[in-house]
Amino acid sequence: MSYLNNGGILMNKFDVVILGAGPGGGALAYALKAQDLKVAVVEENLWGGTCPNRGCDPKKVLLAAVDARRHSQYLEGNGLKKAPEIDWPALIKFEKTFTDPVSEGTKTGLKNAGITVIDGSVKFVDKHTIFANDQKVTADKFVIATGARPGLLEVDGKHHFKTSTDFLQMTQMPKTVTFVGGGYIAFEFAAIASAAGAQVHIVHHNDRPLKAFPQADVQRLVHQLKEVGVQFHFGVDISRIEKNETGYELISAQGFSLQTDQVFCTAGRIPNDDTLALEKAGVKYSKKGIEVDDHLRTTAENIYALGDVVDKTQPKLTPVSGFEAHYLAELFGGHDKSIRYPAIPTVIYGDPRLAMVGVNADEAQKQTSIYKVSDMDITGWFTYRRLNEPLAHATVITSKKTGAVVGASLMSSEADDLINYFAMAINRQLTPESLKETIFAYPTAASDLTYFM
Ligand SMILES: Cc1cc2nc3c(=O)[nH]c(=O)nc-3n(C[C@H](O)[C@H](O)[C@H](O)COP(=O)(O)OP(=O)(O)OC[C@H]3O[C@@H](n4cnc5c(N)ncnc54)[C@H](O)[C@@H]3O)c2cc1C
Numbered sequence: 001m002s003y004l005n006n007g008g009i010l011m012n013k014f015d016v017v018i019l020g021a022g023p024g025g026g027a028l029a030y031a032l033k034a035q036d037l038k039v040a041v042v043e044e045n046l047w048g049g050t051c052p053n054r055g056c057d058p059k060k061v062l063l064a065a066v067d068a069r070r071h072s073q074y075l076e077g078n079g080l081k082k083a084p085e086i087d088w089p090a091l092i093k094f095e096k097t098f099t100d101p102v103s104e105g106t107k108t109g110l111k112n113a114g115i116t117v118i119d120g121s122v123k124f125v126d127k128h129t130i131f132a133n134d135q136k137v138t139a140d141k142f143v144i145a146t147g148a149r150p151g152l153l154e155v156d157g158k159h160h161f162k163t164s165t166d167f168l169q170m171t172q173m174p175k176t177v178t179f180v181g182g183g184y185i186a187f188e189f190a191a192i193a194s195a196a197g198a199q200v201h202i203v204h205h206n207d208r209p210l211k212a213f214p215q216a217d218v219q220r221l222v223h224q225l226k227e228v229g230v231q232f233h234f235g236v237d238i239s240r241i242e243k244n245e246t247g248y249e250l251i252s253a254q255g256f257s258l259q260t261d262q263v264f265c266t267a268g269r270i271p272n273d274d275t276l277a278l279e280k281a282g283v284k285y286s287k288k289g290i291e292v293d294d295h296l297r298t299t300a301e302n303i304y305a306l307g308d309v310v311d312k313t314q315p316k317l318t319p320v321s322g323f324e325a326h327y328l329a330e331l332f333g334g335h336d337k338s339i340r341y342p343a344i345p346t347v348i349y350g351d352p353r354l355a356m357v358g359v360n361a362d363e364a365q366k367q368t369s370i371y372k373v374s375d376m377d378i379t380g381w382f383t384y385r386r387l388n389e390p391l392a393h394a395t396v397i398t399s400k401k402t403g404a405v406v407g408a409s410l411m412s413s414e415a416d417d418l419i420n421y422f423a424m425a426i427n428r429q430l431t432p433e434s435l436k437e438t439i440f441a442y443p444t445a446a447s448d449l450t451y452f453m
């Protein structure tokens, strides 16, 4: 139902309006439509959100070429003569064949399912009303799924910073590339840029990059990136970026200076909660995201939030947004359970992959009366030796009381797939004995599972 009010403004009334058409908002819209609710989605930018347009998917497309080159390098002299070089402009052109159709395709898909799609940037008027550009929309419930955007460090010359979005659209690879902030994006993009021929620098403000991952694994990853030429600058706080004839100079108050052709800020993302006029709706938020309770309800009783925009301890990842969407669909469908997250696997798609799930090895080492920690150099195992990979490693944590696997961190080219088996083992509380009841196809990375525990 829509009509014009006295002011000539288009009015719409919905059961649920979802703000943001990312993986979280999109998944929720389909699930609520399946419950016969009148649903609208408002999107201010590209339909589909961060992951398929400027995040996970385009990155993984670039990685296909990077992986092919690296694996060829490992086999040089062992069956392969010469590793191929990356043709960056052609690779970006290939990547665009994935990203270009996403927005229109996502929007059409929602429309075809009977979901109302509205292009516009949302501002709350009150807790039952929003403005999406010039459209006034009312609803019984709102779900804020507006995600996050790249943050820019507050330094002089911060307008010179490029972002992860720029990197994924860059048609030429510069000779030198610098990432400021040693997190997920820096480690992944450093592996990509270095394989594509750039001299890569990572500048990090302390000596502990990737702080959510076990320290020993991070050190191994740093070592591996150094081996392929990536330069790390730890304990450096950039205070200024100056443009000069040949590119940019990064400067710290302590006298650090680095000349680079391009500089990317990879020091974290900012939740998109500060542009929504949330005060008007009584929704509490901060720089960390929107405050929610254990039902993903905000401080306004009819307004919920999910995904990267939420202030939470869980990692901000695509499948986590999807999990929360599924939870809210069930909540709106009538159940009243609190949200309970399973063990969440997370991966650095670097060289090699670093993946972890469940209890962190560093925490487990501090509680040896509770956990058994098995640390394994698996480089010599058949699965990895046949690829001639320089580094493969696994740490597996089991409960001393039950024998069940409770955590793992893996490093190898297979780690991103293999970690999912560990996630399943943890969530189903599998013991090494129960794993032996399954026959795994051999020879595969999964057929090694019983040797890990
Ligand atoms: C470079 C990069 C690589 C990544 N790689 C991975 C990976 O490998 N694996 C993984 O799991 N995760 C990865 N992520 C994280 C993943 O992309 C996010 O966790 C995921 O997209 C979050 O989904 P969401 O639906 O919560 O938010 P988003 O995908 O950010 O969607 C939010 C949507 O809301 C819209 N919006 C914002 N403000 C408004 C407004 N005022 N009005 C209307 N619409 C608005 C935005 O335009 C956007 O489309 C990566 C992220 C980046 C940046």
Ligand SMILES: NC(=O)c1ccc[n+]([C@@H]2O[C@H](COP(=O)([O-])OP(=O)(O)OC[C@H]3O[C@@H](n4cnc5c(N)ncnc54)[C@H](O)[C@@H]3O)[C@@H](O)[C@H]2O)c1
Pocket (backbone or CB within 6 Å): 153, 180, 181, 182, 183, 184, 185, 186, 188, 203, 204, 205, 206, 208, 209, 210, 211, 236, 237, 238, 265, 266, 267, 268, 269, 315, 316, 317, 346, 347, 348, 349
């Ligand atoms: N593979 C994946 O799943 C994946 C990949 C990319 C991004 N993401 C998501 O996107 C988020 C953002 O990624 P990101 O890499 O921008 O952030 P991040 O939070 O992973 O890392 C940012 C890093 O910057 C550092 N930092 C902060 N201030 C700094 C300063 N002044 N100077 C130097 N370093 C500084 C922080 O200590 C931190 O280590 C991730 O946290 C994750 O949720 C996920």
